[in-house]
Amino acid sequence: MGLDWLVGNKPKPGHEAEFATLVAKRTEGGELTEDMHERYEAISISAHTQVGAPVVGTDRSADAWVLAQVRHAAEHAEHDHDHDHDHDHDHDHDHDHDCGSLEIDLDDPASYTAADDEERDALGQMQGYHVLELAPPCDGLPVYTHGVISHDVDLTSFRGKFLDACADILGEDLMERAYTTQSSEELIEYGQILIEHGRRLVTEYSLGGIEQQLEAPEELESPAGKAHILFAAGRWCIYWGRRGHYLDPWF
DSSP states (O other): OOOEEEEOOEEOTTOHHHHHHHHHHHHTTOOOOHHHHHHHHHTEEOGGGGTTOOBTTTOHHHHHHHHHHHHHHHHHHHHHHHHHTOTTOOGGGOOOOOGGGOOOOTTSGGGTSOOSHHHHHHHHHTTTOBOGGGSOOOTTSOSSOSTTTOSSSOTTOBOGGGGGGGHHHHHHHHHHHTTSOBOHHHHHHHHHHHHHHHHHHHHHHTOTTTTTOOSOOSOTTSHHHHHHHHHHHHHHHHHHHHTTOOEEEEO
16 A cells, blocks of 8 residues: 655635634545535645745746746657658667756746747646745655656655655554644654654664755665654654644555
């Protein structure tokens, strides 16, 4: 069974009670009607607004990000078209690359200004979108995420399945808790517990520096790997809990 931790929205001021009722209905397995879901979105705040991500239609960097993808796709399509008509194409000079490798020059207005109707339509459709890929690093955007490879979750999600490597440390109760909806207060408490377990590993195995290490260790089943997972998970919980969001597990 897989497990991803999703960041539930937080209520807008004055709507806490109504929001809690809707969350409770979702937690109990009841499906929200379309009207209820729209209401849920209307009275709540998305996690995407909490990480400093630039917004399409507001920030030039976000507009440039959208246009870079549109232009990359157009170039790729043209490249494939030319390849279909040129069987002697030299594969050693294939220019295919992903959009993440494209450099954007924000000093050049052309990078963030639509050049034709297709590009204007793309910006219009993405209006208001928070580009998480351009957000500054933070504990709310974890290294342990399926958001980089899956369209079902985004970069704010934590791949809770990694905690399986720490099952022998956490025990049954804490592992079961990873699969339950938790309020912002419960999330902070849970995060603190995870970090405490990580620090016990640091002390036991002399793992100085692992708590501050950004990259995941190669061996996640090792004491260093387990400690790193626990620290990342704990910080994620505390980051979102302190901002009023709840844990919405997906499995």
